[in-house]
Amino acid sequence: MSNNNWQEEAMRRLRQMQQARGGYGGGGGPQMPRAAGGALFGGLLLAGGALFLSNSLFNVDGGHRAIKYQRLSGVSKEIYNEGTHINIPWFETPVVYDVRAKPRNVASLTGTKDLQMVNITCRVLSRPQIDALPQIYRTLGTDYDERVLPSIVNEVLKSVVAQFNASQLITQRENVAxxxxxxxxxxxxxxNILLDDVSLTHLAFSPEFTAAVEAKQVAQQEAQRAAFIVDKARQEKQAMVVKAQGEARSAELIGEAIKKNKAYVELKKIENARLIASQLQEAGSKNRLMLDSEGLGLNVFENGGEKNSVSPTAQVPCFTFPPCTKPLLFPYQKQTPALEHTKSGLFITTAKMLIKVRTLTGKEIELDIESDYKVSQIKEKVEEKEGIPPVQQRLIHGGKQMTDDKTAAEYNLVAGDTLHLVLALRGGRWLA
Known part of the structure; x- marks a missing residue:
């Protein structure tokens, strides 16, 4: 029934009420009680009409649909859309359904094809089929989703998950969904329920299965690492073979070169000596080494020592061509070796150094000497500093008396060493 029809029906009933009130007019007798009774009756009639009208209307909100249950014929097939509709009180009862999609989460514990237990949660967006609302009301009532969805979701999840292994649930999740x-x-x-969306929101395996999967992954990584190590060893072996072949070929070429000309050996010795000298110079602040020509890897100067009356221990090679004509100086542990050029191209090494001489009073005298200085020359230096004649001096180094005819190099004096001075008194006694 439309809005115009029920408004016309209401006006018609009001006109009937007015006509009924007019029937009390005229005639004899007292008029006041009649008027009062008519007014009371009219008021009651109006109140009853208003109550009737309020119960005769019902509203359907947006996103909802309504059906009617009639006491005489049961559930009506007519479906009411949004808006206000007429209802006959007591004879008809409106039933309103929410037809919007509603979410529901259903959790299920089910087994996989390989008998692994998995916790899976399914989210469902459901709504009723609008043209089947009377049937839904007859069979399921208004809480249709609560009655149907938990059971069918659990059953479907168990039937689908049982078709896949535990690993396939992860790798083929889209297919499972x-x-x-x-x-x-x-x-x-x-x-008569429509599903707008079905999604798997949560998937969790048992702790035992998770630990087994992690152990499997670790084992695979270890296997790959072992394979890499084996491959690395194989490559290193091949590299060693290639290197050995190259060294063998290099040895052959070197042997051929030596047969043709022995100057190659001398060149290698010189290169080796350069390398050793550079290393000693870099580590000069940490090490104190005195190497002869043999220690540098050169034995080509033995004859040179005989020709020039210079011992091999005092010879170093000259690495400049043509041979240098001036002394070469390089720092070494507060000593300065001076290299003097000889006719044969050799250099006599003399190391300049600063030593100390401690007197009887505890005074320390600093002397600049060279490694080829004799002890007598050192005593002359002491005489210049203190005025003590050399004949009255006795120098002690390492607990032993130093003789005048030996050099500082023969006593292995180095920069920073301290000599002890003992004086000879009259009568031949020594004062320490």
Missing amino acids: RLVRENLSRRAARF
């Missing part, structure tokens, strides 16, 4: 959606939509359609 598609099968669940298709089967669940087909099952829900039997109950």
